Amino acid sequence: MTVRTQDAAQPWHTHTPLFTGSLLADAGALMAYTTGAEKLLADLPVKPERSPDQQQLAQEVTGEQRRVRSAFLRLHAERVYEELTGGLCEQRGLSELVFAAAEAFPGLTPTESQMAAERELAQADKDGREIDQGIFFHELLRAPQAGPHLLEAMLRPTARARSLAGEFARTGTLELGTVRLERTGRTAHLTLCNGRFLNAEDNRLVDDLETAVDLALLDEQVRVGVLRGGKMTHPRYQGRRVFCAGINLVDLHQGRISYVDFLLRRELGYIRKLIRGARVDDGWPRPLVEKPWVAAVDTFAIGGGMQLLFAVDHVVAAADSYLSLPAAQEGIVPGMANLRLTSLAGARLSRQVILSGRKLWAHEPETGLICDEIVDPNMMDAAVEAAATRLASPAVVANRHMINLAEEPPEHFRAYAAEFAMEQALRLYSPDVIDKVSRFSAGASVARRTGEPS
Incomplete structure (x- = not known):
């Protein structure tokens, strides 16, 4: 690293650790190293007030720290995860795990206070500490023991769901804020109600x-x-139904889209549960409770909305609707779409949709590779009910289980998830994404007035 601003940085840089393979010794070296680096960063002005030389120094210091953290985890990911999970006896969620790592191995991941400070800033004004969280999850997911254990932990029902299970079983209806849940007969209807933002996705x-x-x-x-x-x-x-407008770009610009609690959690959490089911320890003959899912697309399914279609068993779309994955416009990775759309629709169409931003209208023949039925908008209710009735057969669960294993083997998913964890963290702070979401935010008031989706 070449220090461009002040000679005071040089003593810190000369103490870049050489790890020995001993977890205790290497953790101590990491802590000493990052303590010096963080002190140097703390002496700089906040990002918007830095001079070009100061910003260059900050980038070099954070970049060098990331290389060191990666090297530490390449040696010790399994041991670190064992320490955090009591020898693989405990199962922790993503946020709990990454903050526990910050306490048990100082300097390895950002602390809760560091992340709280980052959350107060717009995306362009952050130092990108979520990239350090991306390094952590990238290496854990790659690890042969830690990766599968973490993915299994993410299939457990959330504490919030467990606390509400009795009420839902009794009443058959719940208002969860941005989702309404209602049981009608043998069917659970999950209705997205984030109407202010055309059902755009946010942390809530x-x-x-x-x-x-x-x-x-x-x-x-x-x-x-x-x-x-x-x-x-x-x-x-x-008065019209809308499926989903994708990620809330206003929230992204304002720094309110969390890497851990949104971008990682949605992929490893509820979307994967649509495919694999929820893990229940006392379940027999399998610990996973699986059920078939129907998606009903009214008006449009954009970005994350389209991604949901790849995780369900049957898609009914209104004839006047369309699908799109505007990844090229937003600059981030569209979740697991690169994995699943290729399996469904083939490599050529996937590249057209993901890389070139091709929009698929319901009437186009290629849309049939993703949607099972295209129906008159006035017939949507009947078509959805009929699809749910067909999938209620007990044999459906066993067969979808085998189909999902064939289409997306767990190890194949884990390898993809490990790379996604790193790539998405990097994209979240890339200059082109910062520029795009800033320009989007400048025109957001116009978009809200006209109803144009993201």
Whole structure:
């Protein structure tokens, strides 16, 4: 590293640790190294007030720390995870795990106070500490023992869902904030109600959806789940259902989209539960409770909305709807779409949709590779009900289990998830994404007035 601003940085840099393979010794060296680095960063002005030389120094210091953290985890990921989980006897969620790592191995991941400070800033003004969380999860997911154990832990029902299970079993209905959950006969209807933002995804919606998915899976009266968007109140879509407008880019610009609690949790949590089910320890003959899912696409399924279609068993789309994955416009990785759309639709169409931003209208033949039925908008209710009835057969669960194993073997998913954990963290702070979301935010008020989705 070449220090460009002040000679005071040089003594810190000369103490870059050489790890020996001893966890205790290497953890001590990491802590000493990062303590010096963090002191240097703390002496600099906040990011918006730094001179070009100061910003260059900050980038070099953080970059060097990331290389050191990666080297430490390449040696010790398994041992670190064992320490954090009591020898693989405890199962922890993503946030709990990454903050426990910050306490047990100082300097390895950002602390809760460091992340709290980052959350107060717009995306462009952050130092990108979530990239350090990405390094952590990248190496854990790659590890042969830690990776599968972590993925299994993410299939457990959330504490919130467990606390609400009795109420839902008794009443058959719950208002979760941005999701309404209602049991009708043997079907659980999960209705997205984030109407102010055309059902765009944010941290709250991810939490509400995972809770609803868990409750539908745990409820013994439910055989099939249905995902659908609620009716909008915006003038452009007044009274019409909208499935999902993708990630909330206003929240992304303002720094309110969490890498751990949104971008990682949605993929390893509720979306994967749609495919694999929820893990229940006393379940026999399998510890996973699985159920088939129907998705109903009204108006559009954009970004994360389209991604949901790859995780369900049957898709009904209105004839006037469309699908899109605007990854090229947003600059981030569209979840597991690169893995699943290729399996469904082939490499060429996947590249057209993901790399070039091709929009698929319901009437196009290629849309049939993703949607099972294209129906008149007035027939959506009947088509969704009929699909749910067909999937309620007990044999469906066993067969979808085998199909999902064939289409997405666990080790194949784990390898992809490990790379996704790193790539998405890097993209979240890349200059082109910062520029795009800033420009989007500048025009957000216009978009809200006209009802244009992200």
